[in-house]
Amino acid sequence: MADVLLLAASGLARETIESIRQTGDHQVVGILDDNPALHGTVLDGVPVLGGLELASSRGEQLLLCMGKSAARAAAAMRLGLDEERYATHVHSSAFLARSTVLGAGSIVLAGCVATADVVLGRHAVLMPHALLTHDNQLGDFATLAAGAALAGRVRAGDRVYIGTNAAVRENLVLGDDAVLGMGSVLLQDLPAGETWAGSPAHKLYGPAAQRIATARVQEVQAR
Missing domain, CATH: 3.40.50.20 (Rossmann fold)
Incomplete structure (x- = not known):
């Protein structure tokens, strides 16, 4: 130990x-x-x-x-x-197929599932009951919140955040730093750096989106 x-x-x-x-x-x-x-x-x-x-x-x-x-x-x-x-941690109740690849520093919490040929980048985090199906790829520092589900062959870039109980259709691409809000249903590619929400998910506009964008810029400048 x-x-x-x-x-x-x-x-x-x-x-x-x-x-x-x-x-x-x-x-x-x-x-x-x-x-x-x-x-x-x-x-x-x-x-x-x-x-x-x-x-x-x-x-x-x-x-x-x-x-x-x-x-x-x-x-x-x-x-x-x-x-x-860096360690990796996988809760004992998670099911990860033998073909799953875990990047250094990955954290996989209770009840998560990765079915076949799933790749997690470095320091990726799967919150409880996240579901990744065949051929999913998560970039470095990606986060799947509790109950998020990805259909097959989804590719999510670096630093992507997918919110609680969000669902992503098969064969989609989420660009680096993309954010998908909780409970959203994504039916098309989500461009890098954009924040989408809703069912079907759409790009957020207005003051809330501006605050999110400003915070993201400040985080990048602080690195």
Whole structure:
């Protein structure tokens, strides 16, 4: 049982702690977070040891637990660590076909299914009961929220976010940094960097979409 550090004292970190405890594939020995107010505190029984800069000087394996895809990407770039430093975690109740490929740092929570020839990029996160069917490909830092379902031969790019209970038709492409809102039904390709929602899903316009776009630009500039 390898020791692991979780990076970010987040909701995803709490879910990962509980998933690892149930599965027993790792021992979570600490959390690293850049918020000084959290240093020395305890999250679900796990101590917050300090900032992310400690990761390079310690020997444990690591899991990025920032909930936002872009935040995980920014942390990985900042740390610049080799892939072998990162663990992968798959809950014992998940079903992953033998043909499934897991990128370094992937987190797969309870009840997820990958049926055949599914590829997950580095630091991808599957929340509970996400469903990936044959020949799906997820890019690096992609996130599928709880209950999201992809039909066959869907390709989702880097840092894609697919919301809770969203569904994607077969043979579609979601470009890098695309966002599909919760409960949406995607029937056509979703261009890179755009946010779509609804059934059928359509591009969001107006103040809400502008706030999302502005936040995404600020995240990129902060890297």
